[in-house]
Every structure is written in structure tokens, then in C-alpha cells.
Amino acid sequence: MNRPTPSRSAAPEGPAGPGRAWPVPEPLTHTEAVTAFRRPPPRAVIEAVRDLTEALTAHQLQPFSHTPRDGHVCTMAITDFRTYTLAGVDVGGKCTDESAQALKQGLRRHGIAAQVTRVTGPLISLPTLDDVHRMTDLVWRDLPDTYRTAHRLRRILEAMDDRSGGLGDFLRPRVVGDAVEIGDLTVTQALLLVRLLGGTVPRATRARCTCPYLGKVARLLRGRLRTVLPGVAVVPKPICGSDADGHRITVGAAPIDRIRALNERIETAVDAYTRVRPGRRRAS
Numbered sequence: 335m336n337r338p339t340p341s342r343s344a345a346p347e348g349p350a351g352p353g354r355a356w357p358v359p360e361p362l363t364h365t366e367a368v369t370a371f372r373r374p375p376p377r378a379v380i381e382a383v384r385d386l387t388e389a390l391t392a393h394q395l396q397p398f399s400h401t402p403r404d405g406h407v408c409t410m411a412i413t414d415f416r417t418y419t420l421a422g423v424d425v426g427g428k429c430t431d432e433s434a435q436a437l438k439q440g441l442r443r444h445g446i447a448a449q450v451t452r453v454t455g456p457l458i459s460l461p462t463l464d465d466v467h468r469m470t471d472l473v474w475r476d477l478p479d480t481y482r483t484a485h486r487l488r489r490i491l492e493a494m495d496d497r498s499g500g501l502g503d504f505l506r507p508r509v510v511g512d513a514v515e516i517g518d519l520t521v522t523q524a525l526l527l528v529r530l531l532g533g534t535v536p537r538a539t540r541a542r543c544t545c546p547y548l549g550k551v552a553r554l555l556r557g558r559l560r561t562v563l564p565g566v567a568v569v570p571k572p573i574c575g576s577d578a579d580g581h582r583i584t585v586g587a588a589p590i591d592r593i594r595a596l597n598e599r600i601e602t603a604v605d606a607y608t609r610v611r612p613g614r615r616r617a618s
Contacts, residue, residue, distance in 0.1 A: 378463060379407050379408070379463065379466075382407075382408070382463055382466040382467060382470070383399050383408050383410075383466065385466075385467075385470050386408065386410065386466055386469060386470045386473070387399065387410075389470045389473040389474050389477075390410070390412065390473060391485075392473075392474075392477055392481060392482070392485035393418065393420075393473060393477060393481055394481060394484070394508065394509060395412050395414050395418060396412065396413050396414050397410050397411065397412050398410070398411045398412075398413060400457070402459070403449075403459050404449075404459070405461070406449070406459040406460055406461045407460060407461065407462060407463055407465075407466060408459070408460040408465075408466050409457065409458070409459045409460075410457075410458050410459075410460075411453060411454075411455060411456070411457045411458075412425075412455045412456055412458070413454050413455045414427075414455060415427045415428065415455075419476070420437060420440070420441075420473070420476075421437060421440035421441045421443070421444055421446075421472060421476075422440050422443075422476075423436045423437045423439075423440040425437060425455075425456060429452050429453075429454070429455045429456050430452065431452050433452075433456070434450045434451060434452040434456050435450070437450050437456055437458075438450035441458075441469065441472075444468065444472050445468055446460070446465050446468045446469050446472070447460075447461055447462070447465055448460055448465065448469070449461075478509075479590065480509045480512060480513075480514060480590050481509055483514060483590055483593050483594055483597065484507040484508065484509050484514045484593070485507075486597050487507050487514070487516070487593060487596065487597050487600075488506055488507055490597060490600050490601050490604055491526075491527075491600070493604055507593075510587050512589070512590060513587040513588060513589055513590065513593075514587060514588060514590060514593040515585075515586060515587040516566075516585035516586070516587075516588075517584065517585065518571070518582045518583070518584050519555075519582065519583045519584075519585060520581070520582065520583075521544075521547075521548065521551060521581055521583070524551050524552070524555050524583045525551060527555060527558070527559075527600075528551070528554055528555050528558055529603075530599075530600050530603040530604065531558035531559065531561075531562070531599065531600070531603070532558065532603070533554055533555075533557070533558045536550050536551065536554065544572075544581065545570075545572040545581075548570045548572050548581045548583070549570050549572075551570075551583065552568050552569070552570035552583045555568055555583060555585070556568035559585070559596075562592065562595050562596045562599055563588040563592050563593075563596060564592075566585060566586050566587075566588045566592075567584070567585070567586035568583060568584070568585055568586070569583070569584045569586075570582075570583050571583065571584060
């Protein structure tokens with residue numbers, strides 16, 4: 335049975351039935367149109383939030399990105415229970431309404447239109463991409479030299495991440511007063527540091543409990559570090575009954591000038607490694 339061909343001038347069938355057109359959406363208000371036009375592309379927001387997170391992490395804070403609130407492009411929580419300084423404001427170990435308000439005013443004095451509320455720590459909401467960039471620049475500008483040096487050490491070592499055969503999540507050096515503590519290393523990380531310092535890696539044992547091998551690696555690492563960090567503590571922490579992944583080697587604190595020398599020594603080795611294996615990323 336042939337179906338009748340509808341006239342070209344006939345109205346399209348809408349939700350209310352034949353001959354009723356689909357409803358026309360309401361036009362955007364001027365404010366809505368401007369907001370939609372100015373909204374930054376998602377990739378730009380992701381990169382800006384990543385850069386802010388990196389800056390706060392270099393300050394040895396623990397930032398957590400939340401779903402943006404009330405049309406803001408970035409909402410960041412800082413959950414540290416220690417005293418630190420942002421935008422010239424000392425934020426105590428336990429954030430209060432007063433310190434959140436002071437931080438808001440401090441950020442605004444630097445041209446950052448932030449909203450700051452108190453949760454377990456300050457919850458900072460930034461309305462525009464420019465505000466995110468300004469806060470990132472502010473954190474880097476105010477970063478103390480000890481924190482900058484510790485962060486540089488971490489970034490140099492992370493540059494080896496995709497070429498070290500299982501480096502993974504590398505150590506995070508910690509500022510202790512005027513010194514930098516390198517912290518706990520896995521066996522793989524310690525062996526990488528030995529290689530970067532010009533040492534020869536010993537052959538691994540096949541036994542499940544690798545305590546003797548761990549001690550050998552710790553002694554070798556201590557010897558290689560002695561030329562750069564004289565007197566630094568290197569202590570093996572075996573976990574007998576586990577495989578090598580369970581063991582740790584703790585490297586203690588060293589003065590900031592010694593850590594700078596270590597940075598230069600390792601960076602030279604990383605650059606040489608990069609030249610041998612082109613196409614790898616470098617520390618930034």
C-alpha cells in the first residue's frame with residue numbers, strides 16, 4: 335500500500351502530534367551568552383589545574399581538586415594540618431573561618447578573585463582561568479628556596495620515570511628546617527640513584543628474603559652519596575619474608591647547598607642518559 339507523500343510546506347510533526355512543530359528554545363540572555371562565550375575549553379582548564387596542583391605540591395601541601403562550584407573553573411581544597419603561608423597569610427594547622435577570610439583577602443590583594451571557605455582546610459574557588467594562572471604564579475613566586483630545591487630534585491628523578499625499568503612513583507624529598515630529607519627508597523629507586531652517581535649495580539639474589547642484598551645496595555648507595563652528601567644517613571629497612579618490593583632504604587637529611595650539588599650531579603647524568611636514548615622527556 336502506497337503511503338501519501340506529505341507536502342513540503344507541511345509543518346514537521348512535533349511532540350504534540352501531527353501539524354504541531356517542535357518548540358523553539360528560549361534565546362540565551364546576554365549574561366548567559368557572555369558566560370558561554372568566555373568559558374575556557376576543557377583542556378585549558380585541565381592543564382591550568384594541573385599546573386596549580388604542581389605548584390602547591392612543590393610547597394609540600396596536599397591539594398585536592400574538587401568539582402568546580404557555582405560556575406567557577408577551579409575549586410581546590412588544601413587538607414594539610416600544619417602551618418604554612420599562602421599569599422602572605424599564615425594558615426594555621428587547623429583552618430578557621432578567620433584564616434579562610436584572611437586568605438581570601440590576601441589572594442584578592444594579588445588580583446585573584448577567589449572565594450575561600452573552610453572545610454578541613456581552605457576550599458579555594460577560582461572563577462576564571464586567569465585567576466588560576468595568577469594563583470599558580472603567586473605560589474611559585476613565594477616558594478622558599480629549600481622547597482624549590484627539594485622540588486627540583488624530585489623533578490630531575492621523575493624525568494627518568496619512563497626509562498628506568500619500573501621507577502614508578504618516585505620519592506618525594508621533604509623539607510626539614512633548613513635541610514632536605516630524601517626519604518624512603520625502594521630497591522629499584524636506590525639502584526637507579528647508584529647508577530646515576532656512577533656506581534655499578536650488584537647482581538640480585540634469587541632468595542625470597544633479600545636482606546643481605548638490601549644491605550649491599552645500602553652500602554653501595556652510601557658510598558656513592560658520600561662524595562656529594564658527606565655524613566648523610568643511609569639506613570636499610572628490611573622486611574624479611576617479603577620480596578625486594580617490600581624493602582626500603584632511608585636516606586636522611588642534608589644541608590640545602592649539598593642537595594643543590596646533588597641536583598647538578600644527577601641532572602648531568604640524566605642529560606647523558608637522554609642523549610643516549612633520544613626522544614625522552616626532560617625535567618622542567
